[in-house]
Amino acid sequence: MPSLNRQTLSALNAGVEAAAPNDLPVTRILQIGDGNFLRAFVEWMVDVTNGTGKFNGRVTIASPLPVGCTDKITAQEGLYTVLLRGVQQGKQVTSRRLITCVDKAMNPYAEWDAFLACAADPSLRFVVSNTTEAGIAYAEEALESGKCPNNFPAKVTALLYHRFVQLGGTAKTGLVFLPCELIEANGTNLRRYVLQHAAAWNLPAEFVQWVERDNVFLNTLVDRIVPGFPAGEADALYAELGYTDPLMVAAEPFHLWVIEGPRERLQALSDEFPLAKAGLDVVWTDDLRPYRTRKVRILNGAHTASALAAYTAGIDTVKGMIDDEVVSKYLDKLMFEEIVPFVPLADAERKQYAATIMERFANPFIRHELISIALNSVSKWQVRVLPTVKDFAADRGISPACLGFSLAALLNFYHGSFNAAGEYVGNRDGQPYPIKDNAEVLAVLSEAWRNWQPGQPTAALVKSVLADARLWGEDLNAIKGLTDVVTQELDNIKVKGVKTAMRELAV
Numbered sequence: 001m002p003s004l005n006r007q008t009l010s011a012l013n014a015g016v017e018a019a020a021p022n023d024l025p026v027t028r029i030l031q032i033g034d035g036n037f038l039r040a041f042v043e044w045m046v047d048v049t050n051g052t053g054k055f056n057g058r059v060t061i062a063s064p065l066p067v068g069c070t071d072k073i074t075a076q077e078g079l080y081t082v083l084l085r086g087v088q089q090g091k092q093v094t095s096r097r098l099i100t101c102v103d104k105a106m107n108p109y110a111e112w113d114a115f116l117a118c119a120a121d122p123s124l125r126f127v128v129s130n131t132t133e134a135g136i137a138y139a140e141e142a143l144e145s146g147k148c149p150n151n152f153p154a155k156v157t158a159l160l161y162h163r164f165v166q167l168g169g170t171a172k173t174g175l176v177f178l179p180c181e182l183i184e185a186n187g188t189n190l191r192r193y194v195l196q197h198a199a200a201w202n203l204p205a206e207f208v209q210w211v212e213r214d215n216v217f218l219n220t221l222v223d224r225i226v227p228g229f230p231a232g233e234a235d236a237l238y239a240e241l242g243y244t245d246p247l248m249v250a251a252e253p254f255h256l257w258v259i260e261g262p263r264e265r266l267q268a269l270s271d272e273f274p275l276a277k278a279g280l281d282v283v284w285t286d287d288l289r290p291y292r293t294r295k296v297r298i299l300n301g302a303h304t305a306s307a308l309a310a311y312t313a314g315i316d317t318v319k320g321m322i323d324d325e326v327v328s329k330y331l332d333k334l335m336f337e338e339i340v341p342f343v344p345l346a347d348a349e350r351k352q353y354a355a356t357i358m359e360r361f362a363n364p365f366i367r368h369e370l371i372s373i374a375l376n377s378v379s380k381w382q383v384r385v386l387p388t389v390k391d392f393a394a395d396r397g398i399s400p401a402c403l404g405f406s407l408a409a410l411l412n413f414y415h416g417s418f419n420a421a422g423e424y425v426g427n428r429d430g431q432p433y434p435i436k437d438n439a440e441v442l443a444v445l446s447e448a449w450r451n452w453q454p455g456q457p458t459a460a461l462v463k464s465v466l467a468d469a470r471l472w473g474e475d476l477n478a479i480k481g482l483t484d485v486v487t488q489e490l491d492n493i494k495v496k497g498v499k500t501a502m503r504e505l506a507v
Helices: 006-011 036-052 070-075 112-119 152-167 186-200 205-214 231-241 263-272 289-312 318-323 325-342 347-361 377-384 386-396 401-413 439-450 459-467 482-496 498-506
Strands: 016-018 027-032 058-062 080-088 091-099 102-106 126-129 176-179 219-223 249-251 256-260 282-285 424-428 431-434
Touching: 027 036, 027 112, 027 152, 036 058, 036 080, 036 091, 036 249, 058 070, 058 112, 070 102, 080 347, 102 112, 112 152, 126 152, 152 186, 152 205, 176 186, 186 205, 186 219, 219 289, 256 289, 263 282, 289 318, 289 325, 289 347, 289 377, 289 386, 289 401, 289 424, 289 498, 318 325, 318 347, 325 347, 325 386, 325 401, 325 498, 377 386, 377 401, 377 439, 386 401, 401 459, 401 482, 401 498, 439 459, 459 482, 482 498
Parallel strands: 016 091, 027 058, 027 126, 058 102, 080 249, 126 176, 256 282
Antiparallel strands: 080 091, 219 256, 424 431
């Protein structure tokens, strides 16, 4: 079976979409990030838009780390397949698209000169990134000639300075940054750290003025579940496609890119990068907070409020939660009776989004492990669930039953001990499971459980843990009724088991 390359294009099997690869004259986009998400999100969008004739540009991919997959991308001449599978309006949908918009890939740590050459290309206009949430942070390091900086904002500063020196500091040479890292105000923070590096490196005042005046750092919110390479189905998919493709990426059909920028520039920017005009779900706005609140409270909040309870009840995946009668009823109740009413959007919009989320949870093609969702659950509960609990209690005068149960289930999940290897583990049906969080969180909760004995009530433990501002940033006992709800549900879990306690709650 042939490997995927430009010659393979002429022998594509039916059912694979592809834009014409030979009509893309210039690199318009530099992407710092070579992982599955960006390749199934940004390149897919660019490729679709190229295919409509509304955009005409290539993408250069740069690895953000010394080790990446840019060599594999180069070996396949920038080509790979995006496989979209999921449920939309109750029906299973599948599509395959061969991505043809990637011009080249490079590793800046080994090809710094090539990276700087891309920076100085007059046709370059957009810079996209995904360097993980930890990537947008300041780390002190020197600017050394011929060497790629380790810190991501430092790379961007070096890129911009080289462009400034080579092309001059004008409006025409400015770039538009679209960071996709999952932190709030990602563009604003990237800009701040670039200016901090410029100051630390004593770069000219004219350069700083150009960065501030002619470069645009947009805040973005991205949403698409991307499981990655479908390893278990690879041979069967290769047979259907007619070529091998180790860079194939599987993802869900749902996609959303919310891009926040200055109101006076939004129209010009959306015209210049016309993804929305190609029919893609891309929103240009001067305020992405409602979209962030919607995603954090409904999608992420529902995950966090159900995953730990479901996992300790013996379920391993999000799809498994939907398939389980008890957990699905609990999830439906907490979603539509407790979360959705307190999302600050029009009722029809928030209900429609929640219904879409439930379909996404039920996607039979995605195996989303609950134990992965459980990572750092204390901070996640604080950010994703606590605001809804507080809004519910303020409005109703009582704490929400299901979301209160989710906190009890969290405390139960964190009931563990340190093993000989120093790992904090819990116990599910006689088998250990990892409990991963920061050291302070694990120290606080391990100490709380160390002083509790089976058969004892949990009231003292709950009150003490809820009062600990190191966990929640405040004393949760102050929320009307929350301590009583959590105590009652944690007692139920310890006496009757998670599944029975959840069943009683979901009726």
